[in-house]
Amino acid sequence: MTTSTELKPQPSDRFTFGLWTVGNRGRDPFGDAVRPPLNPVTTVQRLSQLGAYGVTLHDNDLVPIDATPGERDRIVREFRQALADWNLKVPMVTVNLFYDPVFKDGALSSSVRSVRAYAVEKTQRAMDLGVELGAEIFVLWGGREGAEMDAARDAREGLRYYRESLNTLCEYIVRQGYSLKIALEPKPNEPRSDIYLPTVGSMLAFIQTLDRPDLVGVNPEVAHAKMAGLNPVHEVAQAIDAGKLFHIDLNDQRIGRFDQDLRFGSDDLKGTFYLVKLLEDSGYQGPLHFDAHAYRTEDPEGVWDFAAGCMRTYLIFREKVRRFYQDAEIQAALQEWQALCAEERPIRTAEDRQYWGAVGYRYERLDQLVNELILGLR
DSSP states (O other), X not given: OOOTTTXXXXXXXXXXXXXXHHTOOXXXXXXXXXXXXXXXXXXXHHXXXXXXXXXXXXXHHHSOTTOOHHXXXXXXXXXXXXXXXXXXXXXXEEOOOSSSGGGBTXXXXXXXXXXXXXXXXXXXXXXXXXXXXXXXXXXXXXXXXXXXOSSSSOHHHHHHHXXXXXXXXXXXXXXXXXXXXEEEEOOSOSSSSEESSOSHHHHHHHHTTSSOGGGEEEXXXXXXXXXXXXOHHHHHHHXXXXXXBOOOEEOBOOTTSSOOOBOTTSSOHHHHHHHHHHHHHXXXXXXXXXXXXXXXXXXXXHHHHHHHHHHHHHHHHHHHHHHHHHOHHHHHHXXXXXXXXXXXXXXXXXXXXXXXXXXXXXXXXXXXXXXXXXXXXX
């Protein structure tokens, strides 16, 4: 029987949250903010008290875009002191290339040379900040890299600009002697009608066209895969199979909706179980990052209920995975299936073909057993 202590998050669980996730103020396209801004130092304190391992950030989550060098240094100094005081890490940093109006038609893939140059420079400064804070992963979400219409720019041109920008950033990492690796984050749409490289598969293919593919991997997100009607477990499995799962964003999402960023495991229980099983079975050792936010209905205290819920849900499903391997009936069903798969009966005659066409794989029984496990009946 699992104890409450075993479901209490520990830094060794590697759970992380972004300043923008717990700091989300509940604003949406149809309504203004319902919660006050959250001070980064307060965020560090509360996440540490909840048992998190780390905190992540966009450059401008911490340092305002128009901050002077002196203001920037003061803010970073105070933040680093809070990290030290509360023993929290910054394993990943990213860059905001989507909010400012200058990026309204793309950043690293913009057709405007000046915009691309500014986006690269801004990203390099964000990398400097990440290294200063101890980050080893730099996530790039191309939220504005795409199009609403295709008359003005050939998509091949946009991808060429994107590639050139990424090559420049990789060379910057090498030239600076940084140990950073870049994780590209796919998403099919929103805020653009169509975002370039919308899936893990398209990202993996694009990475192989870069000058330094060894420095670049992917950052799959549950919600982004489900927005495209895809199976997040299969997306993550492909990244693992390619050796390119550098980081992961955990949340939940209803298929066919806008980017909801729901609390981890709050919608798809079976999908959540199989994702946790995949991560645990594969030995993934990177951060378990919750890129989600509290419902708009919540006050500031409800935000911490949300954060605690994300971590507790992962721990619950991790325990379910352990029980999956200890459940005698589930394991017997798996062994029966494995014995069938290992059966040596070549298909040479019509009778052989009929045999394999008629044999039952007993998936119905196994699926029901897994359902009962998830529902707490096993």
